[in-house]
Amino acid sequence: MFDENKITVFDGAMGTMIQKQGLRGSKIPELYNITEPQVIQQIHRKYIDAGCDIVTTNTFGANRYKLLDSTYTVNDVIGAAVKNAKKVSKDRKVALDIGPVGMLMEPSGPMSFEQAYELFMEQVLAGAENKVDLIIIETLSDIYEAKAAVLAAKENSHLPVICTMTLGHDGRTFTGTDILTMVNVLEGLGVDALGLNCSLGPDEMYAHVKKVLEYSSVPVIVQPNAGLPKIINGQTVYGLTAEYFVKRVCDMVDIGVRIVGGCCGTDESFIKKLSERVKDKIPKKIFPKEFTMISSYCRTVLVGDKVTLIGERINPTGKPKLKKALEEKNYTYILGEAVKQNEEGAEILDVNAGLPGIEEKTVLPHIIRQIQKVCDIPLQIDSSDYETMENAARVYNGKAVINSVNGKAESMEKVFPIAKKYGCCVIGLTLDENGIPKTAEKRVEIAQKIVSTAQEYGIPKKNILIDCLVLTASAEQENIIQTLKALRDVKYKLNVKTVLGVSNVSYGLPSRELLNKTFFVMAMSYGLDCAIVNTGNVEMMGVYDAFNVLSAKDLGSGKYIKKYAQQKAELPADKQENQFGLEYVLSKGLKGSIRESTLAELNKRTPMQIIDEIISPLLQTVGKKYENAELFLPQLMQTAEAVKAAFEILKDHMKANGQMLKKGKILLATVRGDIHDIGKNIVKVVLENHGYEVIDLGKDVSEHDILKAAIENKVRLIGLSALMTTTVSSMESTIKYIKDNSDEFVFIVGGAVLNEEYATMIGADYYAKDALQAVEIVNSIFRE
């Protein structure tokens, strides 16, 4: 696509030029393609005369969403735009310009991945039909939107695709995507060039571009603004002269940038100087980079520095609680497991939903979306079903790992195209049609076959992680060392990253933990790169932390000291806690001791006695102290979280003895249009502490969904929250809608702008000023 022996020059700004031509006032400048074709052609001609190699169509916002209020279709606008460019382009190439849709994506905004894909697809199809030479997707700040756009371009055309994103001074996009993540995800998706544009001038962009060049194996493009924008009297102005701009862009060419152009504030004078100046420059050679990187939308794990921990717990096999959660679609539990593993130090999470009776191909993608709503940890897609794998890889926001492919021809035929298309890393298991080989040599052979077959599909070695497979010591003791030898050879002879699930080794033997952690240390010494482990296991994490000290990965032993020095200091206090018992543990919110203390208490009292004699009085004391301003919200929440954890243990205990704890059910929701829900969640925790079952519908919930959930769950009491005056009106209409349907529901409301009087006015039955008052009201209602 791009001449390797010269620097490719794009044109400059379109918007700036349109304004200069005296066209103002249209909210959709893309319509000028139809209404003022001469002006648009004139702009293209100026850039061509200035010496650019590629002209960009005036189609930045030519998508169905932005054209909604106009009488023209995407096809009309793009057709006219391409015609305008082609009319004057001579031998220059014409690039279809695609900008962001202009709507926020889920979960923060209303646009789904599929909707974004469809909008981009329409643009791509129109461009391809009108025979553009390439596609440039530009000025994106959401990597998820970029993924939708690149996929739409590649699945609906055979055109080369360039993608640029726009960064702030801090080297991140609005949505938090950093440079490493941007390069990793876009390159994985197979773009022909990637880079930066807009927002910054060339001065501010230089350091960012340098970093892009360090990691990118594909050509890099820059299109800076003519300096930083300033709004003066309603007009946006840019400060740099063409001379200075060109000088600084040339500096970027000197460190390796291949494609240049201008964004906001640049005109034909910039492009003329630029094309003159880069004409004789010889582009720097691009070397393929060998980094194995796994990303979410804003976090990238660079595999190889030290052992990377992959959390294994989101997998229903042998985990009845998770199994039940999956069956009941209780995603809160699964989210909790994700968050917990992240807190424990997992760097990647394995996610598996393979369970008979569960439709894996829809459930796994759903779980992935749910986890990505709250947690930015990169994920590993764990499935043996190819359709599930593809669905999950498609909706995942970032560059995932697929677990797994193996040496069987069928497996590679199915998995590699998915990995290639979505740019995933893949775990390759060293087994084939003949099973798992006994010897290390044979396993290395399979590894070699996997790597070379992957390369035939265009998947680089850096995207493969080999799992040499651990067998149980009880059944195949001799075999353990073969796994480790194979691991070492894969790593040092094939130069491929390695991964192992370590906990299988001890199956069938006593004191499993002892074997697991010993094997873990052995594997790390042999050169293991990634370990799939239970990060909640203190012993395993202990040897991991120690290994990092002894292998000089934890420099200065900083992490080790931070973690273990503190623990030591807490030890005597721990002993005290147990003397003081559960009440002390709960009131101090000592999470680590709750389980032990609750179980100890259960030897002395029944669960109901614990609730009546310890928890209830404690909650009362804490509540009183809160009201008297002796303690504050963080401490209230600390106790609340602790009590919640104790309740879980009591409930399990009661359930095991065929008892149930039922005080009553409440439904909570933040009303339609309102996105603030921390207040509601505080109320939720406190209500749960008092034994109530809370059905939490989340935020921005429609009146219809609230009514439906209330009927389905047989709940009479509904708690609503709204923050602003604008959303209180939505609260009012919710209450009216539901009361019109049925008079059996009772409403409690709360929120910053509400008061008793206002609450009555909008038809609520009760108003609670804070969480503790909400509990009092709920208590009184259920007492009746």
Next chain:
Amino acid sequence: MTERYQNVLRYLGYTSIEKSEAFIEQVMALFDELVKDSVPRNIYGIYDLELKDKWVSMGKGTVVFNSGHLAGCRECAVIAVTLGLPVDKKISYYQSADMSRAVIYNACANVYVEEVLSYAADQVRKDAKAGYNTFPFSPGYGDLGLEVQKEIIELLQTEKSIGLYVNESCLLIPEKSITAIMGLK
């Protein structure tokens, strides 16, 4: 203790400053984390004002701010600031992980976004070289309606410039964002 942490404690309802060192340490650690998570952005424009009765309109009548606070001012700065979406995500994360940390982090974010606003306001003062300026006040304050939010977003093109959106209820997304108006004369 710096003003920053005192402000966080005030947000959390502290009437007197608590002496617990461990707690202050936690606040400080979470504030550091917040600063790392944030992608703070600001944008502002300075516009001529036209006085009509008690009301002031701006931008040749395209945008009208009905606020007595602008009375007597010749120019007006319109400011928008945001901490970015990663902060919203982290608040959600902490609500799953630990509500106690969630409320502290949330309070830190409230304080930080105000710091970002006052930084932008200082820039305005420098730029405008006005002899007098009002304090920056936001939609929903006094006689300035919340509906103005949408007009500000449109005027400053914040979706493109700083990644700031407004929903149908006039709430800003990302959540930790502020728009404000400052009169100048």
